[in-house]
Amino acid sequence: MIPTLQHTASALLFAAVMVSAQSATSSSAAPSASSSSTSSGILAQSSPSWLPSFSAPSGVNSGYPTGAIDTGATLDKTQLNSTAYPDPWSPATTDHSEITAVMNSLDWTKVPDAPPNKAASDGSVTFGNYDESKDPYCWWSDTNCVKPKVDYLPEDVSYCPTAGDWGLNYDDGPYNPSDDDTELNAYAEPVLYNFLAANNNQKATLFYIGSNVVTYPAAAKRAINDGHILCVHTWSHPAMTTQTNIQVVAEFYWTLRAIKEATGVTPKCWRPPYGDVDDRVRAIAWQMGMTTMIWDEDSNDWNMPGDGGGNLPWDTVNGYFEGWVDARKNGSDTQHGHIVLEHELNNATVKMTEKWLPTLQQTFNVKSIHDCMGITQPYWETQWVYPANASGNSTSHANTTTTTTTAPSASNGSPSSAAASSSDHPGTAAAAGDSATPASSASSLTTSTALGLAMLAATAFFSS
Template sequence: MVTKFLAIGLLGSALVALSDAAATKANQKAATTPSPTVDALLAVTSPAWLASITPITGLPTEVPSGTVPTGALATSIPGFNVSAYPTGWKTPPIDSDEVKAVISAIDWTKVPAAPTRTGKSNGDLVMTGYNENTDPYCWWSDTNCVKPKVDYLPEDIYYCPRPGDWGLTYDDGPFNPSDFSKLSDSPWAEPNLYNFLAAHNQKATLFYIGSNVVGFPAAAQRAIQDGLTICVHTWSHPQMTTKSNDEVVAEFYWTLRSIKESTGITPRCWRPPYGDVDDRVRAIAWQMGMRTIIWDEDTNDWNMPGDGGGNLSPNTVDGYFQGWIDAYKNGTDKTNGHIVLEHELNNATVSMAEKWLPTLQTTFNVVPVHECMNISNPYWEDNFVYATENGTASSSSASADPTTTDMSSALSTAPPASTETSNEDGALSASASAESQPTSGSSVMTVSSLSALMTAFFAVCLL
């Protein structure tokens, strides 16, 4: 990598001028505060504390190709050690040797000292005493902040840069029928949604709860075999800023462990439940190998009547989908693409997802998040090299394809500050302040952009 950058440097001032012009044209207006460059970010590596975890047998060792599996799933799979995990849906203990090893591996001087927040009995957060004007810890739940206040953490991924892209994501899986008492939910549990995606030749990004993975490892296995992308959604789905540092580590660790054992991969991405994240939690996630992914469009599908759901009328959710489609078709939504929050939570959310997907496919370019962000390696296992919008990756190594990059180095361009987001529990969050929300695009020189600039430079020389 150093050799590549030294070679590029020999192009001199002409390339610098060209890169400035290309960045300006791509972003249309300069950023007031540029995102940090890749070199400025805190260095992270593949989690050594997962090296001893042996995945179950029969898993793919690279991106699957060919016919996607369908059919029923077993409730358990041989070789998956359920007894090794803590109690599901509770904050996992912090005194195990495994969690202690991760705690010891983290550089705590690089974890901002944001206070541990307090949750109310109804699940809301206590925000009294937090200065939303200065937003010292980039607390999304209060300000929708996505750009950390420390320069060694990357900006959250929360939208697709290219207009017309629809980043398809589903939270809270794998949907396990044994977790629910209502028989009406069972037919909608996995592999229902995964089979539907396969039938419509559609890939998506799945944010998995560790407790659900342990309860239904066969569904996680099916997801990786289907070519779906898997990210972390914590062990027990808490408001993460209400957890101590050690509890945050435990929430991440047991989810990462369950995903690696059931699928053979180690995600480089996570999404905070309810969107609740600040720089303290981001820094722990980053040092555990994961970039934060939020969203910029929320279906609020979780709040429809259904097991574990609420009272939001399905007609209202239908209206959200139709409104997004209409806005794109009439030209009022042309600034950037979107990352959209949906759930594989119950019969209501799965049926809503299946109802709208065919129409979305005729309107948008529906893709998983890594594809719209041109991230070829969403996992630490670099033999999994996925296709991106920059081109189809065919190499077994990320470094062999200069048009693609990985989850740690893909830096986004911020959409207009007027983009409105809401948190996952349905309450509309406060608008981001000028200090916390980027107001214009930003540009970063990645391997991909350098490659493109070199091509353009030589093309100009040949004119």
């Protein structure tokens, strides 16, 4: 197990520091023509044209599932063609013509010239002499900044705007079966997905590791056929601000490629491992068609004893869930909804979900992150349209006080978001979790400010 990142974030700054976008220092590709902006000033996006045109994958719906879903206990173990991808859980390959094509397509004048951060021997970020009092690059790991310092990028998604909503999400999937431990296989996919289906046909947003998709594409197919939403969580789970520009592109590209080959869809969303993101990485992700999604509460479930886990007692994590449920029931949690970081990483994390999901469903309106944001088209393939309240779980609960901090746009917008206070731990093939510090509250925005930011981001996210 690689040690946890330990760094206490300073308070967020309210004075915006504008960063002049410079050409990428790690790219040998010539800059593309200047990118256009939307009427809001946010950089326009377009469908990723550099991905291969795969044949429609077998056994995958052509759109959101409307009939009975498959809850079979086993899945095919056939992998994608491994020769077309980097080695699983190895750094994403950069010396490849497909990566060169992406590099040539990006406008590097719109990528801030933030130097890559240093990584310690254990993979964790070293904070060095970064000026957190100015936070010039909106570096989440140091300051929990979620609002970019450049005006052409939207704010990160980090919480659900409506009080009482719980944006269900899981990192590090799909959970592959073990080659040598049948006990662990009792929790590998499709166990979690079948459990969600059996509990109110619950939907979730899933942040996928590209390496896991290549080695277990049938699980990704099951997830999308069940109506879950697939997002990118990089190829090999590095701290992304420690990567050069071309390494960032490669970590995104191979994951997007694997998801598209396995399922036929191209995600518009990603989550940084450990939350480690700054405006340089955000700008590359945005130009590759993805908005950044963080969280405002942290279960620390990855750190419980389990396969690839840590030593955090089960009762500690259990206590976080008790606290969130109690706060909602006693009326103290009324500012906005939540995106609580959870994982499908191992047997322990799946067990925690199995314990708490029914109670959460009785207390909150549990839905995918996209559903809580009003985003109905999460992919560049427009035939995939998700219904609102897909899980059918928007009934009255113990505390019905509802406050909308950021009203979702009627279009499929990306929201404004509050700052979280959490850090992450380095991940490996055996330990690819995210969070490390105790769960914490988000800072809420005023309604008028948040609404304006939400509308701005919504316009940008779906402008093209």
